Amino acid sequence: MSRLLTRVLLDRFVSALIVLSVMLAAIPVLVLLLFVLIKGLPGMLAPGFFTSPPHPVGVPGGGVFNAIIGTLEIVGIGSLLAVPFGTLVGIFLSEYGRNRIGDTVRFVSDVLTGLPSIAFGIFGYTVLVATLHHFSAVSASVALAVLMLPVVLRATETALVLVPQSMREAGLALGAPRWRVTIEVIVPAALGGIVTGALLAMARAAGETAPLLFTALGNDFTQVNPLQPMGALALTVFKNALLPYSDLQDQAWAAALLLVLMVAVTNILARVYVRRIQR
Amino acid sequence: MTWANMQADVAAPTTHEAEIEIKLDARHVNFFYGDFQALQDASLAVQARKITALIGPSGCGKTTFLRIFNRMHDLTPGTRATGEVLLDGHNVLSPDIDVINLRRQVGMLFQRANPFPKSIYDNVAYGPHILGWSKQQISEIVEESLKDTGLWEEVKDRLQRSALNLSGGQQQRLCLARALAVKPEVILMDEPASALDPIATLRIEELMQELKKRYTIVIVTHNMQQSARVSDFTAFMLMNERRAGEVIEFGPTDDIFNRPKDSRTEDYITGRFG
Numbered sequence: 001m002s003r004l005l006t007r008v009l010l011d012r013f014v015s016a017l018i019v020l021s022v023m024l025a026a027i028p029v030l031v032l033l034l035f036v037l038i039k040g041l042p043g044m045l046a047p048g049f050f051t052s053p054p055h056p057v058g059v060p061g062g063g064v065f066n067a068i069i070g071t072l073e074i075v076g077i078g079s080l081l082a083v084p085f086g087t088l089v090g091i092f093l094s095e096y097g098r099n100r101i102g103d104t105v106r107f108v109s110d111v112l113t114g115l116p117s118i119a120f121g122i123f124g125y126t127v128l129v130a131t132l133h134h135f136s137a138v139s140a141s142v143a144l145a146v147l148m149l150p151v152v153l154r155a156t157e158t159a160l161v162l163v164p165q166s167m168r169e170a171g172l173a174l175g176a177p178r179w180r181v182t183i184e185v186i187v188p189a190a191l192g193g194i195v196t197g198a199l200l201a202m203a204r205a206a207g208e209t210a211p212l213l214f215t216a217l218g219n220d221f222t223q224v225n226p227l228q229p230m231g232a233l234a235l236t237v238f239k240n241a242l243l244p245y246s247d248l249q250d251q252a253w254a255a256a257l258l259l260v261l262m263v264a265v266t267n268i269l270a271r272v273y274v275r276r277i278q279r
Numbered sequence: 280m281t282w283a284n285m286q287a288d289v290a291a292p293t294t295h296e297a298e299i300e301i302k303l304d305a306r307h308v309n310f311f312y313g314d315f316q317a318l319q320d321a322s323l324a325v326q327a328r329k330i331t332a333l334i335g336p337s338g339c340g341k342t343t344f345l346r347i348f349n350r351m352h353d354l355t356p357g358t359r360a361t362g363e364v365l366l367d368g369h370n371v372l373s374p375d376i377d378v379i380n381l382r383r384q385v386g387m388l389f390q391r392a393n394p395f396p397k398s399i400y401d402n403v404a405y406g407p408h409i410l411g412w413s414k415q416q417i418s419e420i421v422e423e424s425l426k427d428t429g430l431w432e433e434v435k436d437r438l439q440r441s442a443l444n445l446s447g448g449q450q451q452r453l454c455l456a457r458a459l460a461v462k463p464e465v466i467l468m469d470e471p472a473s474a475l476d477p478i479a480t481l482r483i484e485e486l487m488q489e490l491k492k493r494y495t496i497v498i499v500t501h502n503m504q505q506s507a508r509v510s511d512f513t514a515f516m517l518m519n520e521r522r523a524g525e526v527i528e529f530g531p532t533d534d535i536f537n538r539p540k541d542s543r544t545e546d547y548i549t550g551r552f553g
Contacts, residue, residue, distance in 0.1 A: 166393040174406040175383035
């Protein structure tokens, strides 16, 4: 009886501990999201937030249209550079990388993951801004692409390694060459993980500010030419939050909320898409 | 046991010498994982359109032996096979053999059903698709293969649905259909029913009896009753004192189970060990 009681009590205690841990982990995230939502909503509902570039200080209205375009373009070009290349390297690591070369790539990629994000900004500055004598969106894209690369390739590798070996054997036993099994069987089987990894990298890139400071620089006018300085939502948050004007501070909150929403929506869309093609 | 008397064992139950056709002929095969020898001097003469079973306790090298027949061991780095495995007289262990072509001729069914996470149709169509057959041909061969494995009636209305929604037994038959679709001559089965319930197992065994009219089948099984039920010939394997697998006795299934020549075979069959 007493042993049973101890067991029941222990079970309750550990269960409670687990629930508590989950709450401790979840509460800060939820509070943060709620906070951003409450603080950001007024600014977001202000007229012109989505449709017009910033107005001069003191002129009411004005929005972040330039920054929305900028974030989409900078992250978009960065993803075009990082995602295909990173995915290919990830495939190499998982399927052909059980050797010296693979280990080296893994090591370099892990070092890259640990690098502070401002270092990527300096990299973009040195490689493109300093040589072209011009701040530009594309230099920001390159900096972000290097930042995304390790995330994409390790996520791809992890997703592919999780595909059971028996799947590769099944393909090869049919007389399929290894490269075709890799492309037609293994990669589709791991597509969910690969897409998730790419999105994670894009989300991280969209939220980065430091790499943009010396590359895209920021621009209060709407600019689509990637060779010119460009605004971005993260830069709007960074700049406006420090200004002593409450309407611009509201705009910073709204820009932060918009970033969160953009990341959330892309994630949901990608999940729905992956689920559909895997059915 | 020498090569010559093994051939005699094989020949025993059939009526005329001339009718015997050896499809797959393993001669003195040794196999190494790095420095470790996993198979020693293993020989096996597999008759065409018969079912040959490999039995023996865990770790005796049955699966290792089987996987040499279509060079699946190539996939494990650091492995090496010596000796000869003749498929219609051509040594498949020879370095200049076309492995891709070999695996088309010698298909394989695995221990756990491993359908691709694709539709039922695409699973069966994958092999023919690799071979570059026309859409029309592929759709015919898919239907034919699914009929051959008794799946057609069960899945014909949901060919585009994921293969992963099928039951375990259906998945294994789908894998068999997938293997049949490239028109192999030999089918290797590595404990194909070990993860299945008795009814699904029975379906697979019935299918094997159908398939042996057209295909040569080699099956690894740890289930002696299964071997006794389905096979025409049985090879009993055992680890020797250096942990390398050996073929102890090979002959018609009836002889192995009822009149074993080797006392070790008898001990195993009667359940004294293993």
